[in-house]
Amino acid sequence: AMDMDVLRCKxxxxxxxxxxxxLLTYNLVRWSMMRAAQLVKVAPRELSFTGARRLLLAFASRMSPCFVDKLSELTATLLRKISECVLPKRPxxxxxxxxxxxxxxxxxLTIPRALARQQIRAQFA
Structure with missing residues (x-):
């Protein structure tokens, strides 16, 4: 869900x-799910990880420094919305x-890009 299976750095x-x-992002999502689960008294495992991650991304732009006075209100709204992301019962x-x-x-592409370009140029030369 977080596309952590492929590292992009060299x-x-x-x-x-x-x-x-x-790891920081994953723990932030899980911590938010735990806090939201406490609000509605359900297990954090019953909440949608992907839903929580999407809500955190959506609220991130609203939680900028210019909205410091509304930060606690936004956080409460975010946790309430995450608590609504309850997974259906699937016995x-x-x-x-x-x-x-x-x-x-x-x-x-399993070889360096520059080498691949050279090989392509050699084919057409």
Missing amino acids: SPDMVRKEIAVF GRIEPRAKKRRPKPLPL
Whole structure:
């Protein structure tokens, strides 16, 4: 749901930072779900992770420094909206914890882009 399966950075330092940001984001979403679940007295697992993530993204622009006086009101509204993202009851549901990569019409680029360009130019020369 958060597209954390592919790291985009190349250097080890940036990869560490990217993973740290993913963990920070994941924990923010889970913490928000926990607070929202406490409001309506349900288990946090009963709330939609994707719904909470989308609401956090939508409210992020409204929680800018110019709205400091309304921050507590916006936070309360956000938590109330997250608490409305209750998942339906699905008894007996068993799904594999796996994500299929969808087939793409083009192959993955497994060599450096500059080398691939050279190979293409060599084919047409």
